[in-house]
């Protein structure tokens with residue numbers, strides 16, 4: 049601390065320090081500023097760090113700006129205390145230097161950050177082609193922030209190394225950075241350099257650059273735009289912080305809104321005077337786009353499946369048969385790619401930048417399902433589908449425009465990532481075709497079809513239920529064209545009739561599932577598809593169902609049926625190659641020829657060559673043939689991934705189980721179907737009362753084979769099941785019939801708080817050690833208890849897991865098990881079920897339905913059927929997840 053006897057300050061200066069009123073007034077102002085600063089910037093920092101994605105360069109600069117402001121906010125209380133004590137600093141010279149630096153750093157870093165934001169906006173709007181890559185600009189932003197701090201701190205270095213306190217004996221106070229000492233810097237030139245840097249480098253130059261950037265940005269925007277886009281962009285340029293807040297609130301709203309039925313579509317239909325009920329479809333929109341030759345086929349097929357699912361569910365689930373169900377699906381296509389709704393902001397960015405400056409197509413596929421209830425409880429479904437295409441051209445979009453739009457939150461629930469009817473309209477240069485089609489529903493085309501339908505149906509068919517012409521029924525008919533058969537946009541297609549027979553609560557699917565499957569695959573094979581509807585289709589429904597009698601089968605259909613007929617050969621070739629160790633051999637020694645493979649697997653050269661060639665044709669092996677040399681073989685990627693015994697997702701054991709157990713059972717399928725019982729006696733010479741005790745576990749070898757098979761499937765599916773839901777509230781779980789513990793280990797990996805007890809038959813638990821070495825990291829959190837889950841007490845747990853258990857048992861046995869679980873459960877306790885969930889109409893998936901043919905005492909069920917079983921024991925279904933892996937998942941809670 050400075051201790052000069054006299055400060056040599058003049059009286060005017062001394063009186064400044066004495067002015068108590070001024071110092072109190074300034075302190076009050078500082079206090080208010082501090083509170084606003086800390087609350088406002090703290091909130092802003094939280095939003096920027098945790099709620100604003102992606103972190104664009106602008107956001108990174110905003111974070112930097114907020115950081116510097118927060119630094120000031122934390123320094124101000126010391127300044128207030130200093131002033132209230134009559135400018136007497138009693139925290140020592142180091143603290144004085146530190147707080148002074150903090151104060152100046154805030155000021156200069158803020159100025160430099162404002163300049164950086166200006167440059168960023170300039171680059172985005174005036175020079176959009178420089179640094180197009182956001183990632184590149186992001187790292188530049190981070191480097192710039194670090195550089196700013198470095199620059200400011202090095203200019204302020206003299207303040208760090210000097211005692212900035214000054215003792216004034218006349219007033220008995222010590223000031224902090226209120227009186228500067230000349231000897232702070234060694235020479236006049238050092239003072240000149242210091243002041244030059246403070247004024248020019250840290251203030252004047254940044255100020256000029258910032259001004260230049262904003263002037264150029266505003267000029268550019270003024271030049272570029274002649275529409276509302278201009279106003280909006282200028283406003284956005286000026287009101288950047290407001291835009292960030294809008295983004296956040298919008299996102300919140302979207303989370304709350306239902307993702308199912310598009311509100312835009314509802315508006316269009318409502319405005320057209322239709323009265324309807326919205327029934328969200330349970331159809332999983334997971335059709336493989338690669339199967340469709342043209343994008344519109346995909347949209348039509350999705351619309352069709354959605355509508356059919358609802359049409360077939362309503363009569364028996366909602367106990368009412370609608371007149372008509374409408375399904376629609378809108379997609380955007382550009383450069384042969386189908387764009388649906390963006391998954392996140394980065395996805396929206398990818399979509400919108402692929403549309404920038406180009407013309408793209410918007411397709412809406414629409415399916416109308418007409419339901420005719422007949423006297424014998426049968427319902428005829430007639431399907432009419434069509435699509436509409438509209439061409440839209442986007443303007444060239446600058447990076448900033450793109451991000452401003454994305455950050456508005458609008459793109460997230462819209463096909464192609466934009467909504468033409470709102471803010472997205474500013475991206476559009478022109479629209480060729482039906483505007484409402486881009487909004488989500490081709491009303492004009494739809495009304496034409498409606499007109500045709502109502503003109504062609506006998507009047508008795510026109511009853512009211514799910515969707516009906518509303519008060520403006522007459523208006524609706526006014527949009528019907530005179531004769532659609534002359535319309536070139538309408539082409540003939542086959543429109544099958546689906547029949548569903550209802551018997552009490554049960555639904556028996558007659559032709560429907562087959563026809564549905566056919567119609568699905570038809571789209572993958574047949575480029576004509578059912579894209580447009582002709583007048584013929586509606587008026588001559590009889591013809592639509594009798595397709596195939598006189599016509600030549602289509603190439604795709606023939607291929608499909610032959611693939612089904614020959615399917616067993618492919619399976620057996622795969623089984624044999626696995627069993628004979630072909631994939632393991634080629635994994636270790638790729639590039640062997642047929643004779644070398646034959647020698648290793650101890651088989652004939654002729655037989656081996658045929659097997660290898662067949663495997664090549666099935667995509668399991670690859671071959672390369674150099675001229676005059678014998679072909680050599682390698683595992684394909686598929687085989688390397690799944691077929692070697694040591695492959696990462698090895699299904700080797702499951703293949704052996706399929707060959708040794710399932711194959712013999714399926715050889716007796718006819719008998720199984722006739723008798724409705726399993727064929728273990730015929731296949732293996734012994735009767736099986738309990739599949740596990742009597743068949744799978746009757747010898748050590750078959751037990752190990754079964755356990756290995758379960759283990760390999762669980763390793764492939766386990767992660768998807770374990771992570772299907774948030775299980776972070778469960779501390780203890782019990783995997784009933786958990787076999788080797790593969791799923792238990794996945795659960796502990798996904799949930800660090802959880803420990804799992806595997807409960808299985810004694811025969812299984814005694815072999816547990818053979819499988820534990822693969823899970824050393826989670827070993828301590830998985831334990832095993834042996835017992836029979838139908839007879840013995842179940843271990844206590846917060847969460848019970850039933851993976852691939854219930855399908856093996858009939859409802860009565862499931863009831864026994866669920867009752868025992870329910871008795872062990874308190875309110876909030878969960879059950880995680882993992883099975884193949886059949887479609888509600890039992891039309892698929894084939895894997896589940898084919899598994900049912902082994903005629904175990906159990907049955908395959910839909911998610912709804914499982915829910916009902918759980919309901920009987922006081923459980924509600926919290927969530928269902930179709931994992932797109934081999935097994936689906938459901939989480940039930942005890943109420």
Ligand SMILES: C[S@@+](CC[C@H](N)C(=O)[O-])C[C@H]1O[C@@H](n2cnc3c(N)ncnc32)[C@H](O)[C@@H]1O
Pocket residue numbers: 740758759761762784785786787788791807808809812835836837838850851852853
């Ligand atoms: C189809 S496996 C499913 C295995 C495992 N949950 C999975 O998903 O990989 C059926 C399991 O239930 C077990 N299990 C069958 N009956 C049982 C019983 N009465 N008590 C306990 N476990 C039983 C079997 O031993 C077998 O491990």
